Amino acid sequence: MANDDLVRDRPARPEAAKDEINPTSAWLESCFAQIETDPARAHTMAQIRRSETRGADRVLANHCLGTAASELGLWNDARTAFLAAHDETPADETRTRARFAALAGNAALAGGDAAAALSLLTLAETDARAAGSATLEALAAIDRGRTLVMLGRGEEALGALEAATGLAPERAEGWLLKATLLRRLDRLDAAQTAIERAALLTPGNPDVGLEAGVIAVLSGRDEAARQSWESVITLGPGLAADTAAGYLAQLGNAGDTAPASPPPPQEPPQP
Template sequence: MSILLALLLQVGPNPVSPPPGAEEEILNRPPREDAIAPPSNPTSAWLQDCLDQLDEDPARAHSKAQIRRSETAGAERVVANHCLGLAATELGLWQDAQTAFVGARDETPPEELRTRARFGTMAGNAALAGGDPQEAVALLTVAQTDARAAASATLEALAATDAARALVAMDRTDEALAALDTANRLEPNKAEGWLLKATLLRRLERLDDAQAAIETAVRLAPLEGLIGLEAGVIAVLSGREDAARQSWQSVIDTQPDSLAAQTAKNYLAQIEPAAEEQATP
């Protein structure tokens, strides 16, 4: 294996946030259809209208939500902060997004713990995307507490996974692994947590443990490109180049036009061809 390959492999799937698509992760937490009020309520109608503007004109949605927030209270102010945070996310205004999501969380009634956990997780993601992992961990820890009190394993696992990203960013790898173990215990059938655990273990040079984790991820999501890439990385660093070729080629075969496929092609170009390929004129 070349030195170039060794360097290249270290920039594979990364457990540190913000990951590719961080904006989409935040935009989908909570789902846009999760309205604070019933669909017939004017507050809910305003929120839907604001959300509809996000893709077309996020700057306008941002201004609209700021005005609404300054003029309202209670549930109306919560939904204004909700849309403001999403619009700020679209615009890459991470501090604005964090402030808005924290505001939405704090003004949500204390008994609505599930909603508070969602907004807290979104705030933590915004903090991490904005380069403040320490604040992200603080926000995500509160979100986990709210999710646990709401008996929502899904939300608690989500917050724990994101906290792991923040902990890795601060080089607190033991705590990050513990957070991923919590997420995987709560949501054992979600491939993301196993992928992140495999990636972190691989970077810690615990290749046997990384292999076990990536095998679980592959079983859960066999067609996921990032999982195929990581499986190949672990294989090649373990001296199993044939297995690495198979993993990377599978990514190319199943997702030929994806970014993951292009990365797989780059990886394949850095290792020697298989013996049968060398023997072919």
Template sequence: MSQVSMILAFLIQVGPNPAANDNLGVPDELLNRPPRQSSLEAAQNPTTAWLEECLDLLAQDPARAHSKAQIRLTETSGADRIIANHCLGLAATELGLWDDARTAFIAARDETPMDEQRTKARFGLMAGNAALGAGDQDDALLLLQTAQENAKTAASATLEALAAMDVARVLVALGRPHDAFVPLSRATLLEPEKAEPWLLTATLYRRLERLDDAQEAIEQAARLAPLEGAIGLEAGLIAVLSGRDEAARQSWQSVIDTQPESPAAKTAEDYLEQLGPAPETGQTSNP
């Protein structure tokens, strides 16, 4: 394995999961990075050691990490420069500097060798989510569609499905909900045992008032992740819009029972309050 390939393989491990959240706000996944794997420590060289140091600094002092990465960019080339842009993009994300983050991730993607399509896809997903953070939905769509193509070339079903879901979210935000079914269908095909694409499909059908289709999709999601709060919330919304108030109450109550301290439980409580108590049954009127 070449030095560049080895470094990029390490980078994939320390980078964030690029999947975005459902409400098209600040992308959580750019802020939450998985822990680095100790098995890589033995293979460290000065470049990966620098990346670890910069990433560790992010949690303590993102502004300093941002400056550190900028300085590194002026002193390096090749894989070192890719790594510097990677850390610069993450530091800019922590600071809410979305345009800076997008620029850094695009630079990292463009400087990644052509035979590293999977890494290009990850950087493209990060850049697309940064564009969303900046409120630039048109550019986000282009970046995410390119990332999806990179992932497809790399034969990475997981990354392609993540990109497809992000593309669908942006299409909805751009007022093109019917177009969003194409990438969502691709995501469910690539990852049929993952709940998230089914949940997004159910939500889209519900928003388009296709409630039978929404019910079918949410049942698939619930089968795959029965304790997921977002699925319980969506199942309740579909039920109440279908005139099945008691089923809605049961769905929302299950969220409260299984995740009593979660934000989803608070939302479920609000929904139940809006729906009101169940009608009393079994009572007879006085003569």
């Protein structure tokens, strides 16, 4: 799934504790390691563990099960496992509950169920707010914004992204998505401001360069668009470079003095 930090963002254990890892944590780490080499086997291991345990052991079994199911593209299984982990986590552990709700929402979104994703991501934001975790709340708000775009609710999506960039202004992803949405809403000046912020936070990000070029060409600044897309190609081969090359081919040799340039033929890849 897109937000791997939701899966892996766990506090580091103190050095002294690493040699004294408890059996529950040891099992979870072995299950995650198994996902990297054989996700199908990890999926089976987690199912067995879930059926044989209760309490925290069962919560972590569902955590690994959902992660393995995500790796296998079994999105309904992943959503069910993450939601079970959320529901079985004690009510006062709101930070952990927020992570599981966000993971369940991501799984629902990946599986094409935007309505369910919206409900789960709203729950994740509520839990994160209760936990006082601005970062987790921002991540959930970003994904809620993506979901609202899928549902054709652009103004609401913009509100979610405004919230995300306010909560975590240091995360470039929120600014990039905000710029893309503002551009789609034909608010090019605001889109330019947002993409400049994203570029400051992640210089050399090809997705930012692609979007900056699209905003520039739609604003009638062909030379700025050309420079943005050429910078993406300079970063090295890949999908972003191929997309930038296609945009440049359509732009042709016209400069800022050209009367008009048609918009690029496709949207740049979403981060």
